[in-house]
Each structure stands twice: as C-alpha cells, then as structure tokens.
Amino acid sequence: MQASLLITLTSDFGLDDPFAGVMKGVILSINPRANIIDLTHGIASHDIREAAFTIGMNYGFFPEHTIHVVIVDPGVGSRRRHILVVTDRYCFLGPDNGVFSYIYEKEKHEITVLDINAEHYFLRKDSSTFQGRDVFAPVAAWLSLGIDFRTFGDHITDYVIQPPQLPKSLKNGLRGEIMHIDKFGNAITNISRTDINNLVRSCKDHTPKVFLGKRAVPLKGCYAEGKGRNLYAIINSSEHLEFFVNLSRAAGTCNISIGDKVELRLVR
Amino acid sequence: MQASLLITLTSDFGLDDPFAGVMKGVILSINPRANIIDLTHGIASHDIREAAFTIGMNYGFFPEHTIHVVIVDPGVGSRRRHILVVTDRYCFLGPDNGVFSYIYEKEKHEITVLDINAEHYFLRKDSSTFQGRDVFAPVAAWLSLGIDFRTFGDHITDYVIQPPQLPKSLKNGLRGEIMHIDKFGNAITNISRTDINNLVRSCKDHTPKVFLGKRAVPLKGCYAEGKGRNLYAIINSSEHLEFFVNLSRAAGTCNISIGDKVELRLVR
Amino acid sequence: MQASLLITLTSDFGLDDPFAGVMKGVILSINPRANIIDLTHGIASHDIREAAFTIGMNYGFFPEHTIHVVIVDPGVGSRRRHILVVTDRYCFLGPDNGVFSYIYEKEKHEITVLDINAEHYFLRKDSSTFQGRDVFAPVAAWLSLGIDFRTFGDHITDYVIQPPQLPKSLKNGLRGEIMHIDKFGNAITNISRTDINNLVRSCKDHTPKVFLGKRAVPLKGCYAEGKGRNLYAIINSSEHLEFFVNLSRAAGTCNISIGDKVELRLVR
Numbered sequence: 001m002q003a004s005l006l007i008t009l010t011s012d013f014g015l016d017d018p019f020a021g022v023m024k025g026v027i028l029s030i031n032p033r034a035n036i037i038d039l040t041h042g043i044a045s046h047d048i049r050e051a052a053f054t055i056g057m058n059y060g061f062f063p064e065h066t067i068h069v070v071i072v073d074p075g076v077g078s079r080r081r082h083i084l085v086v087t088d089r090y091c092f093l094g095p096d097n098g099v100f101s102y103i104y105e106k107e108k109h110e111i112t113v114l115d116i117n118a119e120h121y122f123l124r125k126d127s128s129t130f131q132g133r134d135v136f137a138p139v140a141a142w143l144s145l146g147i148d149f150r151t152f153g154d155h156i157t158d159y160v161i162q163p164p165q166l167p168k169s170l171k172n173g174l175r176g177e178i179m180h181i182d183k184f185g186n187a188i189t190n191i192s193r194t195d196i197n198n199l200v201r202s203c204k205d206h207t208p209k210v211f212l213g214k215r216a217v218p219l220k221g222c223y224a225e226g227k228g229r230n231l232y233a234i235i236n237s238s239e240h241l242e243f244f245v246n247l248s249r250a251a252g253t254c255n256i257s258i259g260d261k262v263e264l265r266l267v268r
Numbered sequence: 269m270q271a272s273l274l275i276t277l278t279s280d281f282g283l284d285d286p287f288a289g290v291m292k293g294v295i296l297s298i299n300p301r302a303n304i305i306d307l308t309h310g311i312a313s314h315d316i317r318e319a320a321f322t323i324g325m326n327y328g329f330f331p332e333h334t335i336h337v338v339i340v341d342p343g344v345g346s347r348r349r350h351i352l353v354v355t356d357r358y359c360f361l362g363p364d365n366g367v368f369s370y371i372y373e374k375e376k377h378e379i380t381v382l383d384i385n386a387e388h389y390f391l392r393k394d395s396s397t398f399q400g401r402d403v404f405a406p407v408a409a410w411l412s413l414g415i416d417f418r419t420f421g422d423h424i425t426d427y428v429i430q431p432p433q434l435p436k437s438l439k440n441g442l443r444g445e446i447m448h449i450d451k452f453g454n455a456i457t458n459i460s461r462t463d464i465n466n467l468v469r470s471c472k473d474h475t476p477k478v479f480l481g482k483r484a485v486p487l488k489g490c491y492a493e494g495k496g497r498n499l500y501a502i503i504n505s506s507e508h509l510e511f512f513v514n515l516s517r518a519a520g521t522c523n524i525s526i527g528d529k530v531e532l533r534l535v536r
Numbered sequence: 537m538q539a540s541l542l543i544t545l546t547s548d549f550g551l552d553d554p555f556a557g558v559m560k561g562v563i564l565s566i567n568p569r570a571n572i573i574d575l576t577h578g579i580a581s582h583d584i585r586e587a588a589f590t591i592g593m594n595y596g597f598f599p600e601h602t603i604h605v606v607i608v609d610p611g612v613g614s615r616r617r618h619i620l621v622v623t624d625r626y627c628f629l630g631p632d633n634g635v636f637s638y639i640y641e642k643e644k645h646e647i648t649v650l651d652i653n654a655e656h657y658f659l660r661k662d663s664s665t666f667q668g669r670d671v672f673a674p675v676a677a678w679l680s681l682g683i684d685f686r687t688f689g690d691h692i693t694d695y696v697i698q699p700p701q702l703p704k705s706l707k708n709g710l711r712g713e714i715m716h717i718d719k720f721g722n723a724i725t726n727i728s729r730t731d732i733n734n735l736v737r738s739c740k741d742h743t744p745k746v747f748l749g750k751r752a753v754p755l756k757g758c759y760a761e762g763k764g765r766n767l768y769a770i771i772n773s774s775e776h777l778e779f780f781v782n783l784s785r786a787a788g789t790c791n792i793s794i795g796d797k798v799e800l801r802l803v804r
Contacts, residue, residue, distance in 0.1 A: 006290065006296060014719035015283060015551060016578030018594045025598035028542060032599060034299075037292045038575075042284030045720055046783055051695065058286045061401070062293035062299060074783055077758025085501055128758040129279030130773030133597070184313055207508035222345025222396040247342055265577045274564060276557065283551060303568075305560045310552030327556045329669070330561035331568060451550035452581055489615025490664040507668030515582055515610055 056102025058143030185249025324370025366430030453517025592638025634698030721785025
C-alpha cells in the first residue's frame with residue numbers, strides 16, 4: 001500500500017458543529033499535505049445502515065490509495081474496536097460496527113482487517129466521546145504519511161458484519177425496499193441493475209414490472225421523461241432502482257418512506 | 269487559456285447526500301492537484317434562475333483561469349446539451365439551460381461557447397441522472413490539466429439564454445423585484461447600484477426613494493444603522509439593493525417573498 | 537510569526553449562500569497556495585457568545601501558525617474595529633466584538649492585538665455589509681504569504697472583552713449553565729473538568745453530584761453506558777460537563793435549553 005494524500009470523511013456529525021473541522025485540524029497537524037474531502041456529514045444520527053450504504057456506493061469514485069474515514073459510531077467509548085480495513089485499492093478507518101459491510105461484500109477476496117491498538121498514534125488514549133478526532137483522524141494522518149498499515153494493530157477476522165440488505169428472490173421476481181431518500185426526494189431502493197439483469201436473463205420471454213407496494217410504476221430512462229406529478233422508476237447513478245417525480249419530491253408527493261417494500265415481477 | 273488548478277462547484281445538491289463529495293473524487297482521480305472549492309450547494313432544487321444569479325454575482329471574486337462548474341439541471345439526461353463557456357478570464361461548465369445567462373450579459377464581447385461532445389473525456393457516456401459526476405467533473409478535471417478547450421466539443425452560438433431579470437424603467441423610476449432571501453433573512457433585489465446611479469444622473473434635482481410594494485423604506489449605509497425591528501434598505505456587497513432588519517430576519521418579520529415588487533421613485 | 541498556509545473560517549454564514557465560497561475565492565486570488573478549512577459556518581446568526589465558545593474550544597487542535605478567521609459580526613460596517621490577535625502559536629482575525637474572549641483568557645501572557653487599519657490590503661475600503669470578503673479574507677491571505685503582522689495596523693490594548701461565562705462558586709459547589717446544544721441534541725455546559733477537579737480537591741472526603749435544575753443526573757464514562765431514555769452527564773471531548781441520552785436527543789427529550797442552570801454539589 002502506497003502513501004496517499006487523499007483522505008475522505010463520512011459521518012453523522014452534520015456541519016453546524018465544529019466536529020468535522022476539528023478532525024481536519026488534527027489531520028493537518030500531523031500531515032500538512034493531506035487533502036481532505038468531505039464525502040458527506042449528513043448521515044442520519046447513529047444510522048450505521050445509511051453510512052454503510054453511502055460509503056459502499058461511493059468509495060470507488062475516488063483515486064486509488066484514498067483513505068476513507070467513516071465515523072457513525074453509536075458505541076463510541078465502549079469496548080467496540082476501531083478498525084482499519086485494507087483492500088487492494090483503498091484503506092478504510094472506522095468503528096467495528098458494520099459500517100464497512102458493503103466493502104466486505106464487494107472486496108471479499110482481497111481484504112485485511114486490523115484492530116487498531118497502537119495507541120501511541122492516538123491524540124488521546126482515554127478518548128470516550130470523540131474518537132473521530134482522537135483516534136481516527138490521527139491514524140488517517142499517519143497512514144497518509146506512508147507508515148506501514150501493519151504497525152497500527154493486529155489482524156482480526158471476527159469483525160462485525162451487518163449483512164447488506166439485499167433484495168430477496170420471489171417466484172418470478174424480487175422483493176427489495178427503500179434504502180434512502182435523497183435531497184430531491186428521490187427514493188432509492190436496494191435493487192441493483194445487476195439484480196434486474198440476472199432476473200431478466202433467467203426468464204427471457206418475460207418483461208420486468210416495478211411495483212411500489214401494490215402500485216405499478218413505469219420505468220423511464222431519464223427524469224425529464226416523467227410527466228406531470230406521476231411517479232416513475234429509473235436506474236439511477238449508483239445503478240440502483242429509484243423512484244422519482246419529475247421536478248418534484250417523490251417521497252413527499254407519494255408518501256414513500258425508508259423501509260417501504262418494492263417488487264420487481266416478471267410478466268409476459 | 270492557461271491551465272488552472274482551481275475548480276469551483278455550484279449546485280442544488282445540498283450537502284446531506286454524497287453528490288458533491290463524489291464529484292470531487294472523480295476530479296481528483298484525473299487531476300490529483302486540483303483545488304476544489306464549493307461556491308454553494310444550497311441552490312433551491314431545479315432553480316435555474318437562482319443558480320444564474322448566484323454564479324453571476326460571484327464568479328469574478330475567483331482567480332483568473334478558475335473553472336466554474338454549475339450543476340442545476342432539471343433536464344439531466346434529456347437532449348439538452350452540456351456546454352463549456354470560455355471567457356477572457358474564466359471557464360464555465362454546466363447544462364445548456366440558461367444558468368450562465370448573467371455571464372453572457374457581462375462578458376458578451378469575449379465569449380466562446382462549446383457543445384461538449386468529446387465523450388471520451390466522460391466517465392460514462394450513457395449517464396442519465398448524474399452528469400455532474402459523469403460528464404462535468406471529468407471535463408473540469410481534464411480542462412484543469414491544461415487540455416485545449418477546443419478539443420471538448422464544437423463551437424455553438426444558439427445556446428440557451430434566460431434573459432436576466434433586470435429592473436424595468438418607469439416614468440421617474442425603476443421597478444425591480446426580490447431575487448433571493450439569504451441566510452440572515454435579508455431580501456436581495458435585482459436593482460443594482462449602477463441602475464440607481466443611472467437613474468439619479470438622469471434627473472439631478474431629484475432624490476430616489478425606495479418602495480417595497482406601497483411601503484416607503486429608508487436607505488441606510490450599514491446594518492447597524494437600522495433601529496428596532498424596522499425595515500430598511502441598503503446597497504449590499506453584490507452592489508444590489510437589499511432589504512434588512514438589523515439583527516433580525518427581514519423576510520420573516522416583514523413577510524417578504526421572492527418575486528415581490530420593489531420600486532425606486534425619483535422625488536423632489 | 538512564520539508564514540502559514542492554513543486558514544480556518546468560522547462564521548454564522550451557513551452554507552446555503554455563497555458567502556464562505558466567495559471568501560475562499562478572494563483568499564486564493566491573493567495566495568493560491570492557501571489551504572482553507574471550514575471550522576464551521578453554523579454559528580447561530582449574530583451569536584457572538586457561541587462563536588467565542590466554538591473558537592475557544594477548538595483553535596488548539598490546528599497546527600501552529602494557523603490563521604483563524606472568525607466572522608460573527610452584528611456590527612459590520614459600523615465603527616467597530618477589525619482586529620488581528622497574535623499569540624505564540626496562532627493568528628486570529630475578526631471583528632472587535634468579543635469573539636476572541638476565550639483566547640484572551642487562555643493566552644493572556646502572550647497576546648498582541650492590532651487594530652487593522654492598513655486599508656491598502658483590503659479588497660474594498662468602503663465595505664459595509666461583507667467585511668469577511670472585503671477585509672478579513674484579503675488580510676488573512678496576505679498574512680498567509682508571510683507579511684509581518686505589524687504592518688496591518690496599530691497595537692491596541694482596549695479591545696472588547698466579553699468575559700467568558702464561567703461557572704460561579706457556591707458553598708460546596710458550582711453553578712454553571714448550558715452553553716450549546718450540538719447536532720446530536722447533547723447539551724454542553726460551561727463547567728470544565730478542571731473546575732470539577734479543583735472543587736473535588738478542595739473537599740477530599742466529598743463526592744460531586746450533578747444537578748440539572750433540581751434533577752440529579754448520574755455521571756457516566758461513555759455514551760453507551762446510558763440506559764433507556766434516561767438523562768446522564770459525561771465529561772465530553774472539550775473537557776466540559778455535558779448532558780446526554782444514549783442514542784437520543786437529550787435537549788429534546790428532556791427539554792433542555794441554552795442558559796439552563798446546572799449545579800455541581802459536593803455531598804458526603
């Protein structure tokens with residue numbers, strides 16, 4: 001693993017408090033040349049599932065060797081471990097609570113996970129409420145200086161996995177759910193383009209139809225194809241099925257919530 | 269046009285989703301030395317007019333050769349073009365929907381507009397929902413590496429102009445409107461200092477008076493001159509007439525909305 | 537004082553308007569190598585007390601020679617001065633309204649304060665509504681280029697101090713108050729670990745008990761030790777007493793507001 005100057009931050013800190021800013025101060029105190037990019041600090045408070053989905057969908061858009069720091073950490077200060085996940089192309093730093101479950105899934109053949117216990121790299125050893133600042137920021141900074149990742153702790157294999165919520169197979173179909181509502185009110189599901197392609201391939205003379213609850217929803221190729229205030233589906237930029245209303249907020253207009261059931265059914 | 273390392277982003281993405289963060293990942297994957305500054309991601313969803321006003325008022329505060337990327341794009345994925353606008357001092361990248369109308373107005377003598385169609389520079393050619401990531405981010409990055417702007421597409425002259433909402437002349441006055449409510453509740457109009465100066469020059473023995481609807485509003489030189497909860501007008505930092513209540517939210521206190529009519533009348 | 541490339545921004549500008557972005561454009565126009573970090577732009581509008589507390593708790597996490605710019609400035613454009621505060625390790629730029637009161641307190645032995653009046657460094661001399669852009673951004677940029685701080689103005693000693701709200705001594709105790717509610721709904725007091733240690737040392741056979749109003753609140757070592765929806769206290773990452781409800785919003789759940797009284801009482 002080469003040194004990298006690029007560190008991303010993902011958290012549920014929001015931007016109204018100085019939490020993210022202070023982490024940057026700590027990083028730059030150790031490595032003044034680090035380039036720190038906010039992926040987002042808008043994860044819902046304590047929502048490990050949303051954090052896992054967000055980093056899982058987006059880490060691959062960053063340059064090789066980027067260090068991704070993810071701090072959504074309801075167990076901060078308890079005995080849960082701090083981990084460093086090293087793949088072929090990236091490093092990930094965060095609490096051992098499942099925030100990296102999509103990474104484990106996608107990169108399963110080439111993954112090393114360490115329990116970070118080399119406390120001399122920490123800003124404070126007794127940190128109990130802000131380990132983003134006291135543990136993860138300094139470790140990210142030292143890593144970005146090119147220090148061998150093996151010096152930060154011990155190899156573990158019993159890290160916490162929160163199995164990604166993948167869609168379930170139905171007879172002639174798939175059942176997924178709404179995972180995220182974005183800023184535009186679009187409702188993103190856990191059904192991927194690959195899931196849809198596999199389903200279609202299995203039954204070539206059928207066409208897939210999308211249902212949100214009992215409502216059939218037509219599939220479109222771009223937002224601007226949507227007419228009026230009607231609900232449509234699209235394969236979005238993360239390659240997942242998404243519901244939208246053109247120029248309006250689908251989630252509000254159509255009363256869609258995280259967890260709502262979505263089905264894809266093959267019909268002749 | 270020289271290479272620039274500075275790229276600004278303006279969008280309606282908000283900061284709760286990873287959209288802006290991912291664009292930065294794509295840019296830095298192509299040009300690790302790029303310096304990316306958020307102008308704002310707080311434009312109201314799909315509000316081309318607000319985006320045009322925001323970039324139009326602020327692009328000039330950035331260093332020469334800055335690449336300004338503006339993604340407010342209700343037509344994403346439709347046949348609307350992606351354009352590159354090159355002026356003497358800056359480059360602008362965004363959808364061809366009028367977001368650069370103020371630039372066309374201010375820089376009219378020295379402007380080249382290209383339809384970006386060199387798809388080999390794109391991250392994905394079939395992008396339909398997130399061209400900020402798939403088209404504009406990579407093109408900005410390649411531009412920032414010093415690639416000749418002419419290689420990105422073909423010169424066009426029929427780009428979309430949304431005429432900036434300029435104030436209308438009245439007999440002995442001007443009629444403008446509220447364009448933007450800022451974070452402090454200040455209400456910014458489309459009447460500029462130049463508009464006021466021209467008006468006054470035309471009638472030297474008269475004094476301009478400001479009216480919001482039928483209400484006469486006194487003009488002050490700084491916010492702290494405002495007394496109590498009274499409404500005042502000021503020439504603001506963008507050289508536009510603005511309404512304020514000192515230490516309070518004028519828009520809320522005085523029920524001011526975008527589109528409200530404002531008049532400047534010359535009186536003896 | 538050495539040149540620094542690191543400049544932090546703290547303000548009440550929010551992120552929906554382009555104010556912070558434009559300040560960065562002005563800084564980079566003067567010093568393209570400056571590294572600008574947002575500490576936060578989420579200070580409540582015009583809240584000098586919150587700004588003072590925020591910069592006071594966090595400036596020390598940044599590298600030596602960092603230039604901290606703090607713009608919470610209800611008197612912008614009035615005759616209040618613009619000041620430059622130089623300590624052993626940092627520079628601070630902002631309005632002379634008390635935003636640096638914690639700095640004066642903490643760094644009292646080694647402080648120089650200048651009234652910034654060298655107007656040739658300003659972007660605009662007649663700026664009345666956005667001195668963050670017109671005065672503080674350019675002065676920060678010139679400072680970051682290594683220009684001697686003494687050239688920016690005249691030494692003063694009568695700068696405005698808003699005495700930090702420190703807890704008051706009681707017979708066998710301390711009375712403090714709630715200073716800030718953070719993004720997680722945690723309620724932070726002005727009682728520091730040092731205050732508590734001094735109190736305990738004064739009366740060794742007693743134990744301190746925490747009261748919010750009349751309610752006794754148990755002290756915990758980390759958030760995860762909190763059970764159910766009960767209210768607890770903790771010494772937080774800024775070394776201050778804080779109230780929390782594990783995985784919930786203490787301020788909302790328990791109706792806590794800024795200014796609420798908190799007591800620490802010694803009991804046998």
